[in-house]
Amino acid sequence: MTTPGTPTENLHVTTFEPVITPRELKTALPLTARAERTVLAARDAIRAILHGHDDRLLLILGPCSIHDEHAALDYAHRLAHLRERTRDRLELVMRVYVEKPRTTVGWRGFLTDPHMNGAYDLSTGLHRTRALMGRINELGLPVATELLDPFVPQYLFDLLAWGCLGARTVESQTHRVMASAVSAPMGFKNGTGGSVKLAVDAITAAKHPHAFFTITEDARACIVHTSGNPDGHVILRGGTPGPNFDAHSVADTEALLRAAGHHPAILVDCSHANSRSDHTRQAHVWRDVLQQRARGTTSLKGLMLESHLHPGKQPLTPAGQPLQYGVSVTDACLGWTDTEALVWDAYETLQ
Numbered sequence: 001m002t003t004p005g006t007p008t009e010n011l012h013v014t015t016f017e018p019v020i021t022p023r024e025l026k027t028a029l030p031l032t033a034r035a036e037r038t039v040l041a042a043r044d045a046i047r048a049i050l051h052g053h054d055d056r057l058l059l060i061l062g063p064c065s066i067h068d069e070h071a072a073l074d075y076a077h078r079l080a081h082l083r084e085r086t087r088d089r090l091e092l093v094m095r096v097y098v099e100k101p102r103t104t105v106g107w108r109g110f111l112t113d114p115h116m117n118g119a120y121d122l123s124t125g126l127h128r129t130r131a132l133m134g135r136i137n138e139l140g141l142p143v144a145t146e147l148l149d150p151f152v153p154q155y156l157f158d159l160l161a162w163g164c165l166g167a168r169t170v171e172s173q174t175h176r177v178m179a180s181a182v183s184a185p186m187g188f189k190n191g192t193g194g195s196v197k198l199a200v201d202a203i204t205a206a207k208h209p210h211a212f213f214t215i216t217e218d219a220r221a222c223i224v225h226t227s228g229n230p231d232g233h234v235i236l237r238g239g240t241p242g243p244n245f246d247a248h249s250v251a252d253t254e255a256l257l258r259a260a261g262h263h264p265a266i267l268v269d270c271s272h273a274n275s276r277s278d279h280t281r282q283a284h285v286w287r288d289v290l291q292q293r294a295r296g297t298t299s300l301k302g303l304m305l306e307s308h309l310h311p312g313k314q315p316l317t318p319a320g321q322p323l324q325y326g327v328s329v330t331d332a333c334l335g336w337t338d339t340e341a342l343v344w345d346a347y348e349t350l351q
């Protein structure tokens with residue numbers, strides 16, 4: 001649909017394109033009874049871990065970004081199997097990140113650009129993402145993702161066990177008020193500059209009631225009033241000054257959370273600035289945090305790992321050229337063999 005030109009508006013808009021409504025998408029790809037059980041049980045388990053009623057560890061593992069459903073399901077089958085074998089001590093959830101926040105520009109994720117060619121076929125991205133998240137939940141494996149576009153939750157978030165605001169949006173009021181409406185527990189990353197206070201402020205903001213513009217199930221513009229999200233927690237991911245997974249940083253974070261009146265619940269992201277963007281260093285971060293937890297730091301509730309079927313990353317190839325199977329196209333990831341070994345390390349540490 002091209003835009004009518006007027007002298008004062010839409011000067012930089014090329015097209016408006018109609019999109020399916022949330023209700024139509026959910027009718028085409030409904031939440032099945034099995035998937036609903038996965039979502040509800042995982043949300044309860046994660047809340048219990050965060051609030052100290054369950055002393056298992058929350059592990060959020062998976063690719064930096066989804067770009068290929070087959071590889072994602074291959075990974076999901078393996079993780080679902082591992083989840084079953086470790087569930088007495090660990091709560092395993094899969095990272096299904098489909099919208100990527102970029103520092104400047106770059107591929108913006110499977111939902112936004114599913115053909116990876118700059119066509120921005122968001123309608124197909126929505127369908128394929130909902131289908132994929134549904135199938136992963138059907139395996140009994142809960143889904144975690146980052147909230148980026150304010151309209152996307154209406155289409156997908158009945159399938160979500162855990163959500164987060166990333167380091168680039170944690171200070172954004174738009175995203176904080178959106179988080180206040182999310183039914184799942186929400187993690188808040190420290191800012192890219194390293195400020196943990198931004199994450200603590202985001203927890204405070206998201207815990208409060210808010211009102212904001214969004215769309216209904218039938219895609220009518222509306223104002224939604226929220227009651228606030230009571231399950232916010234900090235994710236330490238390091239920042240410009242360096243990593244922040246060490247015992248001092250964890251103690252400082254705990255103090256900030258308590259001072260703001262929040263339950264001290266902290267996850268550590270082993271990737272990003274905590275690994276200095278070297279995927280192989282994630283193992284060191286993981287083991288260090290497990291040792292802190294074993295020494296009695298109970299505010300450490302879980303870990304996040306960027307992990308795929310095969311280690312490393314690959315550049316996006318020119319159109320038509322095949323990509324390597326199961327290798328990240330965004331941040332470098334650990335491969336499956338190392339991932340499995342780290343999960344068993346966590347299992348043994350929690351003995």
Ligand SMILES: O=C[C@H](O)[C@H](O)COP(=O)(O)O
Pocket residue numbers: 064100101102103104105106272330331
């Ligand atoms: O997690 C992924 C990346 O770190 C994030 O999307 C930023 O990527 P960029 O700095 O390569 O744009």
Ligand SMILES: C=C(OP(=O)(O)O)C(=O)O
Pocket residue numbers: 064097101165166167168189237269272
């Ligand atoms: C973008 C991500 O992380 P951060 O917001 O910490 O950079 C991510 O986890 O994919």
